[in-house]
Ligand SMILES: O=C(O)CCC(=O)C(=O)O
């Protein structure tokens with residue numbers, strides 16, 4: 064898993080496993096005060112998550128025996144009379160149900176009856192009453208009790224009777240939230256009258272975690288006493304099916320007082336579990352674009368995490384992840400967090416420094432993350448460790464644990480050998496980690512996890528904003544700088560990235576900051592030149608007007624530092640006809656490089672001049688070698704002539720003679736065949752006998768001549784006479800190719816011309832006819848314009 068090489072060479076020898084107690088090394092711990100934030104928004108998140116879970120639960124939903132209520136309340140129902148509690152007789156239950164309505168439920172603005180969702184009988188408060196002062200006092204006592212339990216003691220809450228509910232076997236209410244029935248209603252109080260039944264539990268969910276209310280079933284008090292439960296109205300809850308017996312419950316709306324005192328807005332469940340405060344702290348972190356991680360408390364199997372994602376989490380991990388998610392959801396879209404679960408390892412390496420010094424840390428502990436998945440369990444491709452993007456400060460540490468406490472759990476130790484450096488010991492801790500990353504930058508996270516050009520392309524395909532792209536480039540830079548991958552791999556990635564990055568940048572509207580990032584990523588001259596499309600990309604960049612002016616100074620600096628790369632770039636780029644300013648930059652870089660090394664200005668300049676002159680001279684030599692000027696001796700030598708079918712003709716075409724006379728002893732028919740053969744060759748068609756004859760297209764031959772037959776019978780001859788057509792065509796081609804090279808040469812000469820000329824030298828190419836010392840070495844008079852000086856007449860005839 065850890066492929067990097069060891070310091071000091073030698074490499075790690077074969078590790079062998081030992082028992083734990085064999086290990087002599089004990090790491091010095093990092094105290095809790097140095098992990099995570101001691102103050103600031105991440106610390107606020109710590110504190111809020113750390114707040115007593117039980118207290119939070121208790122204020123979210125609570126209940127129990129209602130001691131203050133009479134054990135046998137006097138419940139009177141219109142059209143039925145007094146209900147004997149508990150209600151057990153099916154005939155009585157049926158008679159009571161006959162006075163009720165099937166309870167509906169709300170969906171959107173509609174009110175529906177669907178016994179699959181809700182099955183219970185209900186009565187409005189007008190149709191029933193509970194008599195007795197003890198009952199009324201008992202109900203009145205719920206106001207202060209609820210206020211206190213929910214955390215706002217002293218607030219005069221009011222209770223409004225809402226419904227009487229009767230559940231028969233099969234009665235239930237699927238998961239729902241209560242709609243506000245009265246002004247200020249924010250919670251619901253359920254009072255279960257003495258009942259004998261099975262099932263019919265009320266389950267309230269807090270961030271998906273259930274809080275059960277069994278109304279005395281487990282304690283065996285359900286039949287003899289009233290029980291109650293309170294929950295925030297906006298909390299999800301359900302009533303599980305009653306499987307036996309009957310359940311009678313009274314539902315009250317718990318209401319916030321109308322606008323005296325403050326706050327005037329009724330609280331919600333978010334207040335109960337600190338979600339609102341958590342959201343505020345998270346929002347601050349998001350504003351700072353902070354990322355952080357949290358080491359999960361419990362141990363998990365790779366399989367469960369892989370299959371279930373967040374649903375595999377247990378206990379406090381589940382709670383905390385749910386709280387963070389709920390808090391994040393309260394924020395506006397652009398301030399939310401994306402959460403990922405990953406495998407985390409922390410590796411330390413200690414070396415034995417000898418009996419006196421003992422063991423010491425060989426390198427800083429390395430934290431790696433890998434196998435990222437979203438909370439829903441879907442995997443993010445790529446395994447690049449992003450551990451180095453987080454510092455100790457970016458640790459969510461609600462339990463204020465020290466480093467070793469945080470990583471306590473799974474640990475593996477291995478002894479090894481560090482070449483000359485002696486014995487070593489690796490310690491690898493592994494844990495699961497929750498990673499929090501600003502959601503609007505989630506694309507960046509996923510790109511980094513992949514850590515290759517595919518990832519960059521993927522982000523570019525999503526049409527990211529400039530800010531996102533900048534973030535990505537910065538992150539790539541950080542990730543490359545700190546990467547533990549071996550250098551070669553990084554180098555290769557770097558190289559491929561450079562080309563892709565440029566592609567991405569030039570395809571979008573210009574943004575100077577983006578090109579700054581580009582230069583940050585690839586600051587050296589050789590990172591520009593020695594990479595796929597290196598010189599091509601350099602020239603491309605130079606042709607992009609705005610980009611070029613943004614990067615030019617830094618390019619200049621980079622190439623000045625690497626004069627030999629500047630020289631190489633000079634020759635590599637010339638073939639691509641680069642913009643003059645680009646050549647100028649390379650030239651300046653070369654001058655600057657020399658300036659940095661030499662004291663004598665003249666000498667410096669001369670050295671650079673010599674370099675360019677050398678380049679010019681070698682280009683000219685190359686040009687003359689490839690395209691020598693014609694001479695009388697070579698004019699009639701068609702040395703590219705291809706006339707394979709007759710060696711006499713071939714030799715003639717390649718030789719200096721202008722005419723050839725061939726005997727045709729078989730007379731005119733032979734001469735005729737010969738001539739038609741010649742004509743075919745002259746038209747550029749291959750000989751008829753050739754297999755290519757039919758398909759081949761005519762190609763202008765590298766020769767030209769006329770052929771005429773004279774004489775009769777046995778004395779018939781054919782005379783071939785070379786014509787000017789081919790040698791002139793050859794000359795046009797030669798001059799064209801020569802001119803292309805001359806253009807390159809002229810560009811270099813321009814540099815010298817400007818360098819030699821006055822400080823105000825114009826950018827135009829002048830051969831510097833003014834005649835300076837080096838003038839003769841670089842004059843470009845040789846570059847004759849195409850066609851202007853074509854020989855109109857064959858020479859050397
Ligand atoms: O029966 C209960 O305990 C609660 C019923 C309920 O959730 C409701 O009426 O909204």
Ligand SMILES: [Fe+2]
Nearest residue numbers: 239240241300
């Ligand atoms: Fe409800």
